[in-house]
Amino acid sequence: MHDVVIVGAGPVGLFLACELGLAGCSVLVLEREPEPRSPWKADPLGMRGLSATSVEAFYRRGMLDPLLKASGVDDYPGADEPGPPRGAGHFAGMMLDPAKVDVAALPFRLPSPAMEGVMTNLEAVETVLSERASALGVEIRRGVTVSAIAQDDEIAVARGGEHEYAARWVVGCDGGRSAVRGLAGFGFTGTEPQFTGYVVLAGIADPGKLRPGFNLTPTGMYLRTPAEGYVGMLEFDGGAFDRSQRPTREHLQAVLRRVSGTDVTLNDVHLASSFTDRAMQTTTYRQGRVLLAGDAAHIHSPLGAQGLNLGLGDAMNLGWKLAATVHGHPPVGLIDTYTRERHPIGARVLDWTRAQTAAMRPDPHAQAIQGLMRDLLGTRDGTTYAFDRISGSSIRHDLGGEHPLVGRNAPDFRLEDGTRLGDLMQDGRGVALDFSVGRRLHGSATGWESRMRYAAGPARDDLGLGAVLVRPDGVVAWAGDRAPDREAFERAAGHWFGSP
Structure with a gap:
């Protein structure tokens, strides 16, 4: 029996498999299609845009260079200064001018090797992820169509053909027409299509x-x-x-x-x-021992290239939480924070695509909205707002912290010795960065070595902070000032990583 069976070997299922494999879980991926290659995955039909947030996820797992190579990108910008983006996307077909993006207004932005989005294709993404998954011991079986799902308090079983595949957890990453979603009885609600x-x-x-x-x-x-x-x-x-x-x-x-x-x-x-442009979302991302991620949990129009990026965010969020649950050391209710954190973000993306559909309708009301939007997108503030949404940099999980950085994607802090946060995250653990003088958190961090790395020393730009706790998915779980509160750090670490 495996720890986790993932149904679907697309980018979301494969990224999740890599996260679980990195954490030492036994993973089986079941894929309906017998062959990985398809003209629908190669250029031009398989062309997709990865946001800077998604590219950063590849960077933090040591897969940025393979991704760029597979995508044929040989002019990716360096990491010295966070200048204006080379491309900014569009809203309802109205292109954004990257020169109008106010980089200084983007929250907590630091130079990083992953500052830009990447135009790629599904074949390139899946090739990189498949190779990494195989290297981590993940098994991928193709030509398997799942026809039934069963579960009890201990295991979940996916039936495909004449075989039953038992695991402690089953995750449906099988796309917008997800078999797992229907077989496991997830509620699926939303709005009907306009086009x-x-x-x-x-x-x-x-x-x-x-x-x-x-x-x-x-x-x-x-x-x-x-x-x-x-x-x-x-x-x-x-x-x-x-x-x-x-x-x-x-x-x-x-x-x-x-x-x-x-x-x-x-x-x-x-x-x-x-x-x-049908926009639908499951009411929860978990039913017992069955979970959903990517298009299996939410569908919408492809306007704005949000679907793949939303799904990769699901995989990053779920991977470390499910691995901790498998290994038996999760804080109480950790697995349920997946729905609590990702469902609102999915709903926000659905509304973003609905707004674009409304602006594109061929009627006088929509054309009036188009005129208004063109005026707004012609301004620096309007372009920056839209880019903030498209790039994913505006995402903030509601973690209840007071500091404005808590719940956001962590900046790529760089220590004086040149070590970057992204370098410290490649093994899939959380990271405690201590910028304060005297290693104030050292005694507190030593009990979580299997779940968290500790790095101390001044940073080239610490954004006025004394210490930061970063979850394995790159989300800031806690941030302290220049004299960080050790007890507050310990509470945050215990909340997300369990007892030391």
């Missing part, structure tokens, strides 16, 4: 008739990228077409002509898929 979207790789007889980039029109939206023959489009039909029938060349051409207002011609269609 049908299409992703198309086709021969275009007259590509010059389509303007490059995002194009909001009186009848919908279309996107033309530099990739030859790649087109995205939205038609506000209430989601009527999505998966109701095969998208033929004639249908796709008709939709493209309607939303573009041109007589563009598609010669042939190589690949095509549809999607909607």
